[in-house]
Amino acid sequence: MGMQWFRVPADIVFNAGSLSYLGKLKGEKAVLVTGGESMKRHGFLHQAQQYLMEAGMEVAVIDGVEPDPSIETVIRGGKAMADFQPDWIIAIGGGSALDAAKIMWVYYEYPDTKFEDLVAGKFPELRTKARFVAIPSTSGTASEITAFSVITDRENHIKYPLVSYQMTPDIAILDANLPAKMPPHITANTGMDVMAHAVEAIASTAATSYTDSLAMEAIRLVFAHLPTAVDNGDNMAAREAMHNASAIAGMAFTNCSLGIVHSMAHKVGGEFGVTHGMANAILMPYIIAFNKAGSTKYQEVERQLGVADLSQALQELNRSVGIPTSFKEVAEVSISDEDFQHVLDRMSQNALNDPCTLTNPVKPSVEDIKAIYQRAFSGALVE
Structure with a gap:
């Protein structure tokens, strides 16, 4: 290297x-x-x-x-x-x-x-x-x-x-x-953006010992403090923890890049206007399930957090802060099945071409990305 x-x-x-x-x-x-x-x-x-x-x-x-x-x-x-x-x-x-x-x-x-x-x-x-x-x-x-x-x-x-x-x-x-002035739904969406930064950084093919330690700390902070920051925005301890978590995750991913959570979120956001953090949150569990074949980092995260399955833990966190688990459930914009299918090929190809794809732990095909989009749209349970 x-x-x-x-x-x-x-x-x-x-x-x-x-x-x-x-x-x-x-x-x-x-x-x-x-x-x-x-x-x-x-x-x-x-x-x-x-x-x-x-x-x-x-x-x-x-x-x-x-x-x-x-x-x-x-x-x-x-x-x-x-x-x-x-x-x-x-x-x-x-x-x-x-x-x-x-x-x-x-x-x-x-x-x-x-x-x-x-x-x-x-x-x-x-x-x-x-x-x-x-x-x-x-x-x-x-x-x-x-x-x-x-x-x-x-x-x-x-x-x-x-x-x-x-x-x-x-x-x-x-x-x-x-x-501290953010309303709950923005706190939730931006907080899950922090989580996506950290989760993608830790599994990036360009990750290092420098970035791993920062990414893990950010993951820990979000799991520990995001629900409190959403439920009680006046809790300054939770607010400071989340603000620090955001910067700490940033230190990690700016030095090792990201993966297809962001590649795919960029494109679904560009097509339909889904808030970036929400798009990341919805996609993350499905993509971790896809990426597990190419990285042992998720198992290490599970070990340190004491959870059985990171994908399921993230879906539970989404629910706890009011984020849907599928794109068809998104209320901020209306996405019909017909509209989603209409842009699926283009959106998937654009996601494959996104620079964040380069450091994903598994090299996806356009068909892989289409399949993940389909699951994330319909809300197929993470296995």
């Missing part, structure tokens, strides 16, 4: 109240990138602005980043940054805001970038104009830790996972006060 890396942000600042770290930054201009109204409504955007102004910086805001940010949004954001010329880019909000800000950063520093080059992994060297701070408001994507960004091609209904260590944030700020 050739040379490998383990890379995470240079500084990870954590625990409730750590948003104040923004006041320690040195610079002249900062741009805040955020999504909808939640960061404004709960006062966190204003707090961030105040800390930056106290640090002597001029501050601009790029807001309105949509869920599953589009190519058009990131190009537009890059142009807005070019007009303002910040030396700090600060993403605050959910995974979509953080993911979008990373690619806005690319277009700010290199306006002529071709999106297809980013899809192919051809990234320019960043930090020629600005450095990057990521402040997550959800305990899920771990975009504040990772070299990943997911951007959506709306015309072709495809989510593209973009990967480059150039995008690893310089600073991650993990203030558990932000995710």
Whole structure:
């Protein structure tokens, strides 16, 4: 095996109240990138602005980043940054805001970038104009830790996972006060995204001793604390545990990649708009059952957790936090059997071509992926 890396942000600042770290930054201009109204409504955007102004910086805001940010949004954001010329880019909000800000950063520093080059992994060297701070408001994507960004091609209904260590944030700020405002269903969906990151990292063909220990700790934390965080959002011990679990899982998967849970979730999300964490949660038990032939890692997880079957334990966890066990049961969007079958071939081929497939412990065929999608749609019990 050739040379490998383990890379995470240079500084990870954590625990409730750590948003104040923004006041320690040195610079002249900062741009805040955020999504909808939640960061404004709960006062966190204003707090961030105040800390930056106290640090002597001029501050601009790029807001309105949509869920599953589009190519058009990131190009537009890059142009807005070019007009303002910040030396700090600060993403605050959910995974979509953080993911979008990373690619806005690319277009700010290199306006002529071709999106297809980013899809192919051809990234320019960043930090020629600005450095990057990521402040997550959800305990899920771990975009504040990772070299990943997911951007959506709306015309072709495809989510593209973009990967480059150039995008690893310089600073991650993990203030558990932000995710404490998440409602139960978002807490559940993002929490199961954490679980998927950890479960896929531990079985990745690129896993190492560095990533295994982190992935296992994240799995343990989610099983122990997600139900409490969903049932009692005011429980700050559970909130901090889940926020740390998200970052810990991120440290693992950004250094060893993922597998077909994410490949398939990206594509079903692009086709039908299923929330990413929910798609991961539904798919995970079926894919673990498929992957067990190619990895002994799941048995080690079962041994450490003291459970008989990881797939069944995950389905039980899904039920306990209100996540369905099949796509036909999803209430947030309507997916008919006819519509699912109509896109199944295309969706399966696109999932096979997803870069996350490369590190799956079993090399699947397009027919394997179709069969897993079928089981996950119908809700066939994990055996």
